[in-house]
Amino acid sequence: MPRSRPSAKEKLLDAALATIRAKGYSATTVDDLCAAAGVTKGAFFHHFASKEALAVAAADHWSETTGALFAGAPYHDHADPLDRVLAYIDFRGSLMGGDPAAFTCLVGTMVQETYGSFPAIREACAASIFGHAATLEADIAEAMADRGIEADWTPQSLAAHTQAVLQGAFILAKAKDGPQIAIESVRHLKRYVTLLFETPQSKAQTS
């Protein structure tokens, strides 16, 4: 792993995370990124074939960065799988504070702007979101098995739902320009998961 001083490529990727989270993909110019990274345009197009290619690389970089954060987070330490899921939700809530640009999701922001126009970016964002969701499925499945729950929903669908709540919470936080409303939605999510696993036989069915 060559990590002497950060190369132009690494600086550009880090700058992309910060800048695109704050301004969005379309409004972020190549010059913005070069200025934020402290490199020149030549360096940019030496490492990335296009602005679109940088966005794909940034989504992958985001997956790696956040993947490492969650892999090392303490919520995995609980013995009970349901406790791990609930602690994951708490952990997500604990990350919410300060400026929305600092705690919201790069790929959720990017996919909104690009899904119709840049399929490659959309796919990279989808891979990031659902790849992360997949890390929850085993714990959810184990918790269901533990408690003998037979439901009309799957671990995959509940994992996806947690990401929907988080992404939606980020939008509300941006609209309100503060984290409080997002934290409240995360509380609702925790309450939902708690109720799901409390309710005997999962008698709550939906149409």
Next chain:
Amino acid sequence: MPRSRPSAKEKLLDAALATIRAKGYSATTVDDLCAAAGVTKGAFFHHFASKEALAVAAADHWSETTGALFAGAPYHDHADPLDRVLAYIDFRGSLMGGDPAAFTCLVGTMVQETYGSFPAIREACAASIFGHAATLEADIAEAMADRGIEADWTPQSLAAHTQAVLQGAFILAKAKDGPQIAIESVRHLKRYVTLLFETPQSKAQTS
């Protein structure tokens, strides 16, 4: 109400809803909007002082359009307030189909791109989202009173949470480029609300 043939202003606002939902705010150019509306640039800047001003007007137009849609929707007809809330959620799910650009939310998309750079747009989007959420609060409060529920959450917070789930569901739908995943999140939301009002004394507390 002068509604002979649609004026340039109306055509531009309608074009803005469609185009910005598909491409985002920053990637939508004034020329795009003029072409989609079939008017010239002169007409655009005759009616709107700037692109930003159009976005604010478009958010307001969105509020009116969707406000009328929901005001006239059949979910209000249920006698029981909880049934009204659940029918609202079903109604939201029933709107999800086809291309994401056709059923996702303009203001949720716009606020993501603009919250840090265009405060006026952010405020218009926030007003739209939370104004809509507020239309649910009375039914939720009534349902709580009906069932004697004393909870550590408020009607306002549950109403906001429904919007978070919907906004997040839209993001997942865009990432997957299809409505199915969003519909599943809406089912989870309905299950949550059902469980909340089934659980006696709302014994599920969160930290």
Next chain:
DNA sequence: GCATACATACCAACTAGTCGGTACTGTTCG
């Protein structure tokens, strides 16, 4: 000497916004 990693100068296309002008719709006044 040769690939990699940058830097500098540059360009064609596009961008939001401007500006002088036209067409139409009433209103006023002789």
Next chain:
DNA sequence: CGAACAGTACCGACTAGTTGGTATGTATGC
């Protein structure tokens, strides 16, 4: 009545600045 006037809606060529991307040069390490 009808001519003069006024206000609004709209047109489309234009511009100054920005955009993503390119062409070319150079420094460094193997």
